[in-house]
Amino acid sequence: MKFEVVGIDYDNRINNFMVSARADYEWYLEKTQGSEENLAIQRDIIKGSKPYKNLRADLKIGCILPTIVLAVRNIDASVTNNYSENDGFITASRDDLDTLQNAIVNTTPANVDIVDGLQRTNALRQTLMELNDEERSIFLQRSLRLEIWINIAFFPLAYRMLLLNAGQRPMSMKHQIDILSGGLAEDLQDLPGIEIIRLKDHKRRVRPGQFHLSTLAQAFQAWMQRSPNVDRTNLVVETMVVDEALESLGIDLTDNDGNQRDGFRQFVDWLLQLDRALGEDQNRFFGNDTVVLGFAAAIGFAHKNETLQDRLPSAMTKMIDSANADQENPLGVITFDQIRRSVDTKRSNVGEATRGLVFRAVREYIMQDGTTPMAECWTQAASMM
Template structure:
């Protein structure tokens, strides 16, 4: 098999996430040249485990074993154009640098080590089998990732979301710049914390503000988050998080709204409630949104902070306010206060 080709055997449609799943075969040469570079492509990629755990696999590779298939993933909104094996194979060849490893990082790292240490007897033409998932959106891909990995402790739900936000949101090309807390840029205009957007994305996917509760141990929080995400049919999600990010970009051009979104509890509440209100808010001019947020803040100041858990209360209040934007935007501060009393009890 030529080293620059991957042969596709079958193409099937995953109706749950509206994705194409293909099965194919390459060889070790192709894998080393094209799959291995994807291992370290992500800043927060899952770490390669201790090599000694994979010594037996390394020996088996040198003896020409057939490894279990690895899984690649791609995002392409127009995948309707890859409905034949030939077209799918051409897509993979052209876009391989944009793919990432969904399953098989440890196997590929072991494959590379076997090649580097024993090149003279390495079976370079040995077949390697591949499953390739092609999704139209990152939200649907994440749903499939969680159904595959839920219950497997090495990769948490949050880590999967972190991987996707790092890989699929090229914020540096837009109006929203992301940074880590260590960079020292957190307070500068136009800079958002990457960790805040991870929480916002989790809130959006789960329709919940309960994304980082300190009351739960991490394992139980991860189970809760995964279950909330899996409650929803991904094909019913007409709004993608990328559209929410674009909306936030537009709104944060206003200085007051920029400051408001920079409070992470506001961002989380907004993302948790925006799915059903995206269209009406998207159609509003920025001034109307700013005035509505101003009325919300006036209403929220009516509550005695000594009698509520401020962070949780703000998230839940914002979620309710955004979720019910059609009737809440334009309401007076007094009317908003009256509605929030029940929400914050």
Template sequence: MNYIKMRDLRIDGDNYLMQVKIKDYLDISRHILKKNEFQRRRVRAAKSVYSLLKEDLIKGCVIPPISLALNKTSETFESQLNDGISGALLTNVDNLLILDGLQRTYSLIDIEKDLQAEYGLESSEIENFYNHQIRLEIYSGLNKIGILYRMLTLNTGQTPMSLRQQVEMLYLDYADIDIDGIEIVKESESRSATQYHQYNFKEIVEGFNSYIERNELPIARQDILDNIKGLEKLAHENSGEDIFKEYLESLHHFIDKLNNLTNGYELDSEYYDISFGASTTKIFKRSQSFTGFGAAIGKLKDNGSVSGLSDVIPLIDQLNLSADDSEELLSKLNDNFNWIKDHSSKIGNAQRNYLHFFYRELFNQDSESYLDLLKSATTAFNRYNSLYN
């Protein structure tokens, strides 16, 4: 057997330790770095420890194992390993992710380029470098929660990823598909979500994180322990249901319902002081609303008012607003946002606080404002004002 296998009971996966030639690792690493959108960024510093590492690697030093994750069953991978390590790695290159050792990987790539430029492709210097052995450890059979957990614990000496980055990694699959007519737009696409059915991925991630954390405020950089706790909570929440999809569908259903109730009505700026939005779509289809919605539904779930996001769509269908009330609702909301703008030092956070109370009043069956849009706009403002002023 040309590898050592151990079971990681914490993340319910197998760990394989093996030796490979640098050439074999370089053949797969370039593909990994190109394919995976959520690998960490490269650290650039002329006099960093990575510059010293390059010198050591040329001299043939032994470096700590580079850790990879393989999103594939261990039984399949193990049978491939028994036929040859290099072949197994190449076969699974599309499913590999670097958990720990990204900067070491970049150092190896840099050395290869330097040696090729100085000595040529067929030189003994580069051949000796290619034949030097390094160690790899590969985690196999992990789900995405397990991969992220191990990535975080392996990188405790580095600046941890924000929870938003983790959620983006978890739900990157959704960024490339339509969900019931909803399109998610990524920042990397160099375009904005300008159409009615489009949503910016970053903003949806923030709103979804507010549901997980029960907190409407923007995602802040957190330490490693907070990140792991967030993942544990997400793992518990995500058991047996696709809550990201449910969050986005219920949010879009709410925005669509209000647009239909008001028939797309917009306030006239000649008569109204419009500080936040002239229509319900312009008010509620923005990040402050997304996070307020997420935090509110999460807290309502905790207190038993709803069992989860799946309960929200039927409640949205029960919302009612007469055509004559559209103008009053929009003017009231903008009046409240005008007051918040004039009395808050952090306007964006204050808007999130208010919208969080709005959604809680609207969908809380014990509230006098239950399913009443006009009452919720007023009672939410009163609650906000009593707590923050």
């Protein structure tokens, strides 16, 4: 197996080093084995389309694939400190490149995500299965170009991915966020009391603090786009949402205080505190994805609103204190349940109606700086349904 780091570059927009590398198919397929399972929800693999059938035929002949983009986490990249981030063309020493090379070689597939190239990877695996033993040996020795983002955090990678895909729109924003969810889990896993459940864990939420990674990925999208409805079927609306998300991520990446990252982490921290305040008796409340998305969208709305962003911290502190103090009806969940059960299923989509109800109620609570109990906010929000 062959793998070679050929250079490093620094992206001043997202403040991260990128490694340029070459590998043979054998090294690449082994290093990315199971990467699809690292992701909470993966983009559907295209198996029967004519373009990918043609690609497999070309691979058998020996075509060169476009560069595949990977994200590699938890490696020692300290040698990058030897280079100035302001150098437009970094000339790294062979010793330092070898150090990075060894660090990447020694990482496990669990720390490797395919950011761009899942379909090409699947085409490689399918082509390999179609070859006999002698053909496989030759096939696995062919070279592949790689772009590897090392120890990159979720938020800058999300910006980069959305930006590059904005023009061609090969997959929805939701799919792109889902693909990056492994980095999101890394970024949130140190929050007190959180347990992130991945799809491969085959576990259900049974206590406060447990959240499925797919739910958190959708919550990030709802928080960023300030809307509780993350499934977009209208391409015009989807384009507007992505453009707004890019502007939002781009502005916050410029800020040195990590506003974007800290803002979403703060939301999840508030979510955890509220979840604990409700306790196991009300475990179903935040176990409902529609509730989490509604909260995320409302807090994202306030986070980006010049009028509400100053009220947000105090309002959430009051909400948490109130939930801890009220043992009978914390967060007015009894009122919420009564309103939700009254939704006319013949006239409304219950999921959309619930997400909208939560979004409006929490937004109303923040607008009033926590001076109105949540039970009343549920009633006010219901009047807008």
